[in-house]
Structures are given as structure tokens and as C-alpha cells.
Amino acid sequence: MSKYSNIAIVASFFGLWLDSFFSNQIQIILGFSLIFSFGILHGANDLLLIENKNTKKITYFFIKTLIIYILIVILSAILFYFIPWLALFLFIIVSAFHFGEQQWKELIGLYPNWICNLIGFTYGLFILLLLFIFHTSEVENIIFEITKIQIPTFYLPLLFKIFGSIFFITIAYTYYKYKILREKIRTELFYLIVFTIIFKTSSLIWGFSIYFILWHSIPSILEQMKFLYGEFSFQNFKSYCKSALVYWLVSIIGITLLYYMFKDIQIFNAIFFSFLAAITFPHAFVITKMFNKK
Template identity: 55%
Template sequence: MLKYTNFAIVASFFCLWLNSFFPKEIQIFISFLLIFTFGILHGANDLLLIKNTNDSKNAFSFTKILIYYVLVVLSGLLLFYLVPVLALLLFILVSAFHFGDQQGLYLDFDVPKWLLILYPFTYGIVLLFLLFFFHINEVQIIVTEIIRFKLPSYYINETLIISGLIFISLSVYFYWKFESFRKKLERELFFLLLFAILFKTSDLIWGFAIYFIIWHSIPSILDQIKYLHGSFTFTHFIAYCRNGFVYWFASLLGIGLLYFLFRDTEIFNGLFFSFLAAITFPHVLVILKMSHKKHSKIA
């Protein structure tokens, strides 16, 4: 994974360099192309992961798993329609923990478990709200389309400050108490600085796409392939793509249908992000279960 981290750093700075060459329209096109390919692909094998993480004595049929999964997605969409404020809040909270967990900050120290959960969660909140802070006007427009009223900017600013203080406090505590964590923390603080530079110098969609693809989706795909097959090879990657093709294609059809029906309306962006949020909810639960089982095997 160290080799990939070095690649991700170089790729991030390369994308920053490209930022000055591509007009905004081209950046948006490339961003959505990456999100529609690697971004959706990294959640396309959730059903297979569920099947592999279930114990044999608690195994469910593929049909039951599929039904439960679809119900969670539809429940997410319904929640965005009925109570958009609550749905958006849940999406941010779940995504924050998911991003922090993917960075490897779900720790296993001899401290209360709530601290171990709070740490990756606050990291994810800082990460997301750094992006929101540097593009506050664009974020307000999208959020308004989802929740149907304007979000005051001080909500974003104060959330960033409070979560930042909590994250720094926990980091200082872990750095002082656990020597084995110090190098890891130094790397993550460097990455956080890199993400801040990335978000500050890029447009909203371009900055998010670079982080989401390079630092989240591709590492997640690598972890999933290693979990499913024991190692990463090109053959295993092809098998991963083949297994997830139906879900990936169905997601694209759903997004395409939204675009066809609402492309000329002001609510399209809100519907688009609501759809992505809805398919995120079950994915986060699947990855968390996969990570728990993987760490249990190691222990």
C-alpha cells in the first residue's frame, strides 16, 4: 500500500497541475466520468462482499441479500424525499466515518471504544468540511436544492472549527500515549494538509473527484480484491469488474433516468446527490463489516 500512497501523492499534484490547463466544463466532465466509473465501481461488489462476510451458519440466499440491499437504497431515497434534512445529516455523518475508516484511522488501542469511533469520524468531518469551507457558495446552492432552504454559512464554519479542535485534541492524546501511532499520525496530518491544498486550489467537483477516486475508491477496490481473492492481480481485477457489472450498470441507468427526467430543472443536482447518498448507505455498512471480519482474522 506504500507504493500506492506514493502514486496517490504524485497523482494528486499532477491533477492540481492539470487544474490550470482544463476549463471548468472539461474538469466537470472528467470528474463525473471518474465518479461514474471507479467511484460507482468501488461499491459494485457489495453483494458479493456480503456473501463472503456472512458466516456459513447465518448465510442468506443471494435473492434475500439483493432484496435487503435494494430496500436500504430505496429507504435512503424515500428519506431524502420525505425528510431531506435528516437524510442529508445522516449521509454526512455516515460518509465522514467511512472516509476516516478508509484512511486507516479506525484504531485498536486500549481506550474506550467510543473514542476509537469518534476519531475516524472527526477526521472525516474535518475532511468534508474543509471541502465545504473552500467552496461554501456552491455547497449552499446544492444543499438548498436538497433540503429546500438555504443553509447558513456559519454552520459550515463552526462545524469545521469544532471538529478540528476535537480531532487535534484526540491526535495529541494518541500521539503522546501510543508511540506506535506517531508515524501513522504524521503521515495522516500531511495527507490532510495535501487535501486542504487540493480543495483550496480546485473547483468543488474537481477537488472532490480527485480525493474520492485517488484516495478513497481505488484504495477501497484494492482492499476488496485482496479480501475476496487473497491478492491483487490484473486477473482478479477483471473478475472484480465482471462480478460488479450488473450493479454498476443499474446505477448508471438510475442516474441516466434522473438526468433524462430532470435535466432541465433546478432540482437535478439535488436528486443526483441524493441518489449517490442512497447507494452509499448500504455500501458503508458492507465495508465496515468486511473490515471487522478482516481484522478479526488477523487477531
């Protein structure tokens, strides 16, 4: 296990300990606060990553990419408005791949692409479904608020069994085929036990926040800083935050306006996840390109 992973495990269980002192409403407020800070921050430097990848650093290339990035965000929002079920489906698929890619980034470039993509996608989807089955009613309500479709109660457990089986079959094959990956696989399976405890004993938003911040956003920020500046340091972190400030402020202002427009918590949950999806689509693409570049 890496040094950061040990810190994340301790911090995760500390978060569960705090869970026993706060009401569900307080957990939601704290969870959103964490997502608004580190969660949005980890995706606020996408344009800087794009510029870094362009070795020629041609101005028109950056402007063109910026326009495409903004269009993707706008189109994502439009898709959520007109065809919400399709947008939600794509959000879950892209998020699953994005989460799994971050967790299994060491495989990229060293093993066949189909192995990297299959493990990353099934792992990320398994984590999301693991969170969902412990909070089925809340997830079904959010899905209904977004899509106006009432899904049967057995759907989420069934999907969990199907994709869980696919994931473990893939892992078993990889464990047998690639001996050098066995330690990595054992470590990730241990993390899944940690995630199971977190998701089962916490609320939906608080459990998601613990995973999203400690196990995805902060590790992603560390990877981005290494890519942009060569190493992690406090000075580089200040530079990272400074370059992300404008995008972060725009995102915070946007979600704050949504909150005051839709104060009902169920409606806000639905709109919040729609907002999160709109910025996730281009971010996931940029991070994939960054890992391939490395």
C-alpha cells in the same frame, strides 16, 4: 508512506495541473465521469462481500441480505424525497465515518473501538468540512436545492472550527497515549496538507473527485480484492469488475436517466448527491463488516 500513497500524491497534483487547462464545465463532466467509473465501481461488489462473509454460504441468507440491501437503498431515496434535511444529515455523518474508517483501517481490532471510531469519524468529517469551507457558496446552493433550507453563511466555518478542534484534540491525545501510532498520525496529518491544497485550488466537484477516486475508491477496491481473492492481480481485478458489472450498469443507467430528466446543473447536483447517498448507506455498513472480519 505506502507505495500507493506516493502514486496518489503524484496523481493528485497531476489532477491539479490539469485543472488549469479545463473550464469549470469540463471539470464537472470529468469529475462525474470518474465518480461514475471507479467511484460507483468500488461499491458495486457489496453483495459479493456479503456472500464472502457468510462462511456457510446458505442461499436463503444471501437472498435475505439482498432484499434488505435493496430496501435500504429504496428507503434512503424515499427519505431524501420526504425529509431531505434528515437524509442529507445522515449522509454526511455516514460518509464521514466511512471515509475516516478507510483511512484509519489499520487501527481496527488493534486498539479500543472508541478510539478507532472517534478518530475515523472526526477525521472523515474534518475532510468533508475542509472541502466545504473552500466552496461555501456552491455547497450552500446544493444544500438549498436538496432541502430548500437556506443555511447562514457562518455555519460551515463554525462547524469546521468546532469539529476541527475535536479532531485535533483527539489526535493529540492519541499521539500522546499510543506511541506506536505516532508515525501513522504524522503521515495522515501530511495527507491533510495535501487535501487542503487540492480542495483550495480546485473546483468543488473536481476536488471531491480527486479525493473520492484516488484516496478512497481505489484504495477500497484494493482492500476488497485482498479480502475476496487474497491478493491484488490483474486477473483478480478482471474478476472483480466482472462480478460488479450488472450493479454498475444499473447505477449508470439510473443516473443517466436522471441527467436527461433534470439537465439543470444545480438540480442535477442535488439529485446526484441524493443518489450517491442512497447507495452509500448500505455500502458503508458492508465495508465496516469487512474490516471487522479482517
